[in-house]
Amino acid sequence: MDETMQAWARQVAEKELSDVLPRRWAHSQGAGARAAGLGPALAGDAALLAAAAVLHDVGYAPRLAGTGFHPLDGARFLRDEHGADERLVRLVANHSFALLEAEERGLREVLEREFPLLDEPLLVDALVYCDMMTTPDGEQTTAENRVTEVLGRYGADSLVGRFVRRASPEIFAAVARVEAVLVAQPRQGYVPER
Known part of the structure; x- marks a missing residue:
């Protein structure tokens, strides 16, 4: 996966989210920015992470909401409409411990069957990092503040x-x-936020 894939991912996410869900698009862009900062740690998977980070919430787009579970809907869209890279699709499907939410929704078996979790712990963790260190408005935050924000927003x-x-x-x-x-x-000039 290379810069072409990253540009494609950004274009797809922007098309699906920017007009109908501008705040979700801002979050996706912020997650993509977090991914850019992780590149050296991921070596050959930096572009894959960047693409997954910007696409992780594409399933929120109203036209894609088949099940109402955005990781599954987004992964199906990427697989079925775009024939996207399997690792990318599986990352989107399983981002930020989606299996636990799928269980709450009665969709765990479906998610596991269609999109098995990648056996690449650093890559999976890196996508969690990108998502959970980014506010809904795309700004950097801490995971603790992000969890508090999500709980406050949803209850x-x-x-x-x-x-x-x-x-x-x-x-x-x-x-x-x-x-x-x-x-x-x-890396020069980078200090992880605490």
């Missing part, structure tokens, strides 16, 4: 709230693992 007892409460220890652990890699491979 702690909502389906999304229950999922986020269950997933938060895993989210924090994934972010910590990525930050540990970044600290081990410091």
Whole structure:
């Protein structure tokens, strides 16, 4: 995957989100910016992460909302309408511990069958990092503040709230693992936000 794939991913996400869900588009752009900062830590998968980060929420687009579960809807769209790279599709389908939310929605078996989780822990964690370190407006934040924001927006007892409460220890652990890699491979001018 190269810069051409990144440009394609950005174009697809912008087309599907910018007009109908401008705030979701801002978040997607911010997640893409976080991915750009992780490039050196991911070596050959930097472009794949960048594409997944900008596309991770494409399934929120109203025209794509077949199940109402955005990771599944987005992955199906990328697979069926674009014939996208399998690893990219599986990352989008499983971003930020989507299996736990799929379980809340009664869709876990469907998600696991159609889009098995990649056995690439750093890449999976890196996408969690990009998503959960980005506010709805695309700004950088901490994972703790992001979880608090999501719970405040949806309500702690909502389906999304229950999922986020269950997933938060895993989210924090994934972010910590990525930050540990970044600290081990410091880049000029970059300091992980704490």
